[in-house]
Amino acid sequence: MQCQNYGITRNLERENLNLNPLQRGGVLPAVSRQALYDYGDGYSVCDYCAGRLDEISKPNIMGFLDDLAKFINVDLVRTVHGAREGKFAIMHALCKPGDYIVVDGNAHYTTHLAAERIGLNIIEVPNSDYPEYRIRSEKYREVLENAIDDKKDIKLALLTHVDGNYGNLTPETEIGKICQDAGVPIVLNCAYSMGRLPIDAKSFNMDFVVGSGHKSMAASGPIGVLGMKEEWGEQLLIRSSRHTNKEIEMLGCTSRGAPVATLMASLPYVMERVEKWEEHLQLAQKFAAEMEKIAGVKQLGIKPTLHDLVRFETPAFHKIAQNHPRRGFFLYEELKKRKIVGIKRGQTEWFKCSIYGMTPEQVDYIVQAFHEIAQSK
Amino acid sequence: MQCQNYGITRNLERENLNLNPLQRGGVLPAVSRQALYDYGDGYSVCDYCAGRLDEISKPNIMGFLDDLAKFINVDLVRTVHGAREGKFAIMHALCKPGDYIVVDGNAHYTTHLAAERIGLNIIEVPNSDYPEYRIRSEKYREVLENAIDDKKDIKLALLTHVDGNYGNLTPETEIGKICQDAGVPIVLNCAYSMGRLPIDAKSFNMDFVVGSGHKSMAASGPIGVLGMKEEWGEQLLIRSSRHTNKEIEMLGCTSRGAPVATLMASLPYVMERVEKWEEHLQLAQKFAAEMEKIAGVKQLGIKPTLHDLVRFETPAFHKIAQNHPRRGFFLYEELKKRKIVGIKRGQTEWFKCSIYGMTPEQVDYIVQAFHEIAQSK
Numbered sequence: 207m208q209c210q211n212y213g214i215t216r217n218l219e220r221e222n223l224n225l226n227p228l229q230r231g232g233v234l235p236a237v238s239r240q241a242l243y244d245y246g247d248g249y250s251v252c253d254y255c256a257g258r259l260d261e262i263s264k265p266n267i268m269g270f271l272d273d274l275a276k277f278i279n280v281d282l283v284r285t286v287h288g289a290r291e292g293k294f295a296i297m298h299a300l301c302k303p304g305d306y307i308v309v310d311g312n313a314h315y316t317t318h319l320a321a322e323r324i325g326l327n328i329i330e331v332p333n334s335d336y337p338e339y340r341i342r343s344e345k346y347r348e349v350l351e352n353a354i355d356d357k358k359d360i361k362l363a364l365l366t367h368v369d370g371n372y373g374n375l376t377p378e379t380e381i382g383k384i385c386q387d388a389g390v391p392i393v394l395n396c397a398y399s400m401g402r403l404p405i406d407a408k409s410f411n412m413d414f415v416v417g418s419g420h421k422s423m424a425a426s427g428p429i430g431v432l433g434m435k436e437e438w439g440e441q442l443l444i445r446s447s448r449h450t451n452k453e454i455e456m457l458g459c460t461s462r463g464a465p466v467a468t469l470m471a472s473l474p475y476v477m478e479r480v481e482k483w484e485e486h487l488q489l490a491q492k493f494a495a496e497m498e499k500i501a502g503v504k505q506l507g508i509k510p511t512l513h514d515l516v517r518f519e520t521p522a523f524h525k526i527a528q529n530h531p532r533r534g535f536f537l538y539e540e541l542k543k544r545k546i547v548g549i550k551r552g553q554t555e556w557f558k559c560s561i562y563g564m565t566p567e568q569v570d571y572i573v574q575a576f577h578e579i580a581q582s583k
Numbered sequence: 584m585q586c587q588n589y590g591i592t593r594n595l596e597r598e599n600l601n602l603n604p605l606q607r608g609g610v611l612p613a614v615s616r617q618a619l620y621d622y623g624d625g626y627s628v629c630d631y632c633a634g635r636l637d638e639i640s641k642p643n644i645m646g647f648l649d650d651l652a653k654f655i656n657v658d659l660v661r662t663v664h665g666a667r668e669g670k671f672a673i674m675h676a677l678c679k680p681g682d683y684i685v686v687d688g689n690a691h692y693t694t695h696l697a698a699e700r701i702g703l704n705i706i707e708v709p710n711s712d713y714p715e716y717r718i719r720s721e722k723y724r725e726v727l728e729n730a731i732d733d734k735k736d737i738k739l740a741l742l743t744h745v746d747g748n749y750g751n752l753t754p755e756t757e758i759g760k761i762c763q764d765a766g767v768p769i770v771l772n773c774a775y776s777m778g779r780l781p782i783d784a785k786s787f788n789m790d791f792v793v794g795s796g797h798k799s800m801a802a803s804g805p806i807g808v809l810g811m812k813e814e815w816g817e818q819l820l821i822r823s824s825r826h827t828n829k830e831i832e833m834l835g836c837t838s839r840g841a842p843v844a845t846l847m848a849s850l851p852y853v854m855e856r857v858e859k860w861e862e863h864l865q866l867a868q869k870f871a872a873e874m875e876k877i878a879g880v881k882q883l884g885i886k887p888t889l890h891d892l893v894r895f896e897t898p899a900f901h902k903i904a905q906n907h908p909r910r911g912f913f914l915y916e917e918l919k920k921r922k923i924v925g926i927k928r929g930q931t932e933w934f935k936c937s938i939y940g941m942t943p944e945q946v947d948y949i950v951q952a953f954h955e956i957a958q959s960k
Contacts, residue, residue, distance in 0.1 A: 207650070207653055207654065207854065209647075209650050209850055209851045209854065210643060210646040210647070210649070210650055211643070211646075212642050212643040212644075212646060212647050212847045212848075213641055213642050213643050214618050214621070214622075214642045214643075214844055214847055214848050215617075215621055215642075216621040216622055216627060216630070216642070216844075217621070218630050219624055219627070226629075226630070228625075228626050228629060229624065229625055229626055229627070229629070229630075231625065232624050232625015232626055232627075233624045233625065234623055234624055234625075238623075239620075239623060240592075241591050242619060242620075242623045242841070243616075243619075243620075244591070244592055244593040244594070245591075245593055246611055246615075246616060246619045246803050246845075247596055247606065247609050247610045247611055247803065248605075248606055248608065248609015248610065248611075248796075248797035248798065248801075248802065248803065248804055249605050249606055249609055249797050249798065249804055250593060250596070250606070250609075250803075250804070252603075252605060252606070253593070253595050253603070253606075253924075264590055265589050265590050265591045265592075265593070266587060266588070266589040266590050266591075267589075269587040269588075269589060270586075270587070270589050272587070273584070273586050273587055276584055277584065287664045287668075287805065287837075288839070290834045290835065291664075291834065294834060298700070315823075315825075315826045315829060315835060316834055316835050318823065318825050318826060319823055319826065319829055319831055319834050319835050320834060322823055322824070322825070322831050323675070323831045323832065323834065419625075420625035420626050420839060420840055421625065421626065424625075425625065426623050426624065426625065426627075426840055426841050427625055427626055427627070427839045427840025427841065428664065428805070428837070428838060428839050428840050428842070446692075446695065446696055446699055447699070448692075448695050448699070449692045449695060449696065452692060452696055454696055454699050454700045455700065457667045457668065457671060457693055457696050457697060457700065458667065458692060458693050458696050460664075460805070461805060462665070462797065462804045462805050463797055463803055463804025463805050463842065464619070464803050464804065464841065464842075465805070465840065465841075465842075467591055467593075468623075470589045470591055471589075471591050473586055474586045477584065477586065547630075
């Protein structure tokens, strides 16, 4: 049989400025491109494996995991296929079908799917609604306490550190303490934070943290990070009775290929950029402020933003779309002409974007482009 | 903090002939190295996603999955993180804790781990023991029927198409029929076959097949293939009640990165090499025969072998090790001197290896090296 043409080339990131928040934190530095090249073949990291991926010493995965654990301040860490697979493993190890968990109202859809896959009941902490959509610690406490009063045995709590819709940073340390005091283990989903801003799981009062290599740690996907306190290792990293050196929830090995090599190569780079998070944040705040100077553009979520992912409602662009010959496509097309991508085609009422990792000059160029386009008829 | 030096370089595959069977089928062709380069960044395949990874049309993942389904003759196919994750998804969707499944005695350890993760009971079909370790269809039938007579409700059967210890090819079509007749759905684990030899799931009487991109389909890991008959889609690919276009067992999306791009790029190459399987097999058989000309070297498993993975017992080399100044390390070191790698350090009593993808000249060179080393004192 003859294969179709799959159009497998990608120059989008090389030739354009990409505003897609999903893509900003996963761009590889040169050193990780080298690792990708070296470890591109199949099972490449397994040359010197003696049965445990996390204990391979060439390349030094074991040493890398030690450094990673220190970097996010956890006792134990494993790589998984992504934040969602990390959440699933935690829920699967700690909960049974029918159990209750408490989850913030801005949780990623994969948190819901992981729970649904196991048959868990989700009790949701609502956000503060328009325009901030904020998750407040008082509300989290109220919902958790009500659930406990309601005689529900809450097996797990989850908090989204920075959500993917509004880029809201949550009061993780307070909410961690609330759960700790209530005796409920808590997971912090750091898919949009680990690798961008400092994570200190113990100071945050977290039992578990999960992160995403491809989303925020300059790694080639799919790869994630699963960190935990020592005390959870026995339950989550339990070994097979038959294959006694293999961890059941990991199905033995997880990241058997290039993704872990790129995550390793990127770690020093990621550590350095996390130290400069304030600079990244200031640029994002400046970007949001400049965008809001366009009449009919308003940033939603916490203001000033505490993350590079920002969501705007943009009646100004929606109004143009009504009468533009290209209708809703005009915004995408006008941006594309200027080599700016990452806003979905046809979307004009609102959009989310990120300038993370761009230079101030690139950000100026993008702001200017939006201002120009806002003048379209 | 300062990172350790992880020693992240790999030239093993570039500078040596690698006999590790795990690595032979995962070497990328040039076109897939290009895809790796293009899709190296984070979430790179998601530029034009509208919510479903399997429906992305740029790159044309949807068209690729259509071709892949035809190639292995299944109705529905998804990419997963590997064969093990495919097996887990099937077991998780079809079985409950405490259920019974029937599994062949040469199953990969990850089959046991996937079952253990869910709490399933495994009923094992023993192999024929030394020296063939063959899985016979009559034995499979006997064990299955006994289990059913024993009033056990067998939820699933699993057969390892080619196992990783002896490279034994199993009578998949007969065993598929036995399970079909008994009304037990069956999974064929094709980690060592899909991408090497022809897979025809329907002719094989299989409900499900799983494959491994990094093990046998010239893809960068981790990635696997999960194929099934139409009728299982409703159960295995059930969608979330809350996020109605997301498949629960897939946690929404699976291969969000370079691995799927490399698998796509490799498919035409893989199809071509599968057509030439007989040539590959003949070379493997010739290799095994030449190796057996060394006194004290004997191929285990089915003879002549029906797969490129071959296992030898090697008392000849073990005897040399007893008196060699480098003891058990001599074999590894002598091979390394000759730029041959992939046999574990210290191993001399037996080893498994594969010359898959090598030229006849390279195989001659390897055979000659083993003959020379057998003369060591």
